[in-house]
Amino acid sequence: MNISDLTTGERPTWCPGCANFVTLAAIKKALIELHSEGMIDIDKTVIVSDIGCGAKIYDYLNINGFYALHGRVIPTAIGIKVGNPELNVIGFGGDGGTYDEGMSHLVHASRTNPGITMMVANNRVFALTKGQSTSSDSPITNPLSIAAVSGAGFIARGSSTDLDHLSSLMKEAISHKGFSLLEIMQPCIIFRNDGVDIAEKMEMIAKPKEPNFGKNIDRLHTKDGRLPIGIFRKEERPSLEDLMRYDPKG
Ligand SMILES: Cc1ncc(C[n+]2csc(CCOP(=O)(O)OP(=O)(O)O)c2C)c(N)n1
Numbered sequence: 001m002n003i004s005d006l007t008t009g010e011r012p013t014w015c016p017g018c019a020n021f022v023t024l025a026a027i028k029k030a031l032i033e034l035h036s037e038g039m040i041d042i043d044k045t046v047i048v049s050d051i052g053c054g055a056k057i058y059d060y061l062n063i064n065g066f067y068a069l070h071g072r073v074i075p076t077a078i079g080i081k082v083g084n085p086e087l088n089v090i091g092f093g094g095d096g097g098t099y100d101e102g103m104s105h106l107v108h109a110s111r112t113n114p115g116i117t118m119m120v121a122n123n124r125v126f127a128l129t130k131g132q133s134t135s136s137d138s139p140i141t142n143p144l145s146i147a148a149v150s151g152a153g154f155i156a157r158g159s160s161t162d163l164d165h166l167s168s169l170m171k172e173a174i175s176h177k178g179f180s181l182l183e184i185m186q187p188c189i190i191f192r193n194d195g196v197d198i199a200e201k202m203e204m205i206a207k208p209k210e211p212n213f214g215k216n217i218d219r220l221h222t223k224d225g226r227l228p229i230g231i232f233r234k235e236e237r238p239s240l241e242d243l244m245r246y247d248p249k250g
Helices: 020-036 054-060 073-083 095-101 103-112 143-150 163-175 195-201 214-220
Strands: 045-049 064-067 088-094 116-122 154-159 180-185 202-204 227-234
Touching: 020 054, 020 116, 020 163, 045 054, 045 073, 054 064, 054 088, 073 088, 073 095, 073 103, 073 116, 088 095, 095 103, 095 116, 095 143, 103 116, 103 143, 116 163, 143 154, 143 180, 143 214, 143 227, 154 163, 163 180, 163 227, 195 202, 214 227
Parallel strands: 045 064, 045 088, 088 116, 116 180, 154 180, 202 227
Antiparallel strands: 154 227
């Protein structure tokens, strides 16, 4: 399998230079590598996205998928996973859909641990509807902390300014058994063009040798305005679909 197998004939409607092109390239790289390493079967992989600029990624990815309502990626993905636990279910949403309209779903997915991955393109604006702020008036200062206190087993943050690192985080998130959250920091070049600021604040956190990365969760909070990038927590526990004891035969 190669990049052309994952590419559709759709012409991207993203602005020239949009960070979502990086996310698209990163997920293609991650899926190709996971498939060739035998970690996933691409025919059993499903993308779920909603409405928004980032969500349009599904138009440009030649795999199975489903368009959900805005802010409803997580419950749709959970339904697909519980209906058929053999599928790899990967959600894509913006910070508007995931942290504003769909925040309760993020809290409960963190708590109940369905075996899905949620990738959040965080540009801090509702981009598709012309740049209304999702965070500057009364910000949720750190959505990953909310996922952490709600019990999410896998929490990571990457950046559209580092494609290879982002792609490696995607592979780890998709391979994780249980709920995994990957935030992708990115500028919106039209409504919040702060890519240079993101790149300057970015600080790669070290990947510890021990399998349990839980201690890193403290790194989510930095006092000096730095933006920690990497895996903050990686802990396995029984997934929602395991606990439901789904038996496909019956
Ligand atoms: C239920 C619902 N609420 C609101 C909208 C209008 N709407 C469509 S896209 C969008 C903004 C999306 O912002 P975000 O999720 O951050 O994604 P981005 O466009 O920034 O990638 C909004 C508010 C909608 N389509 N459906």
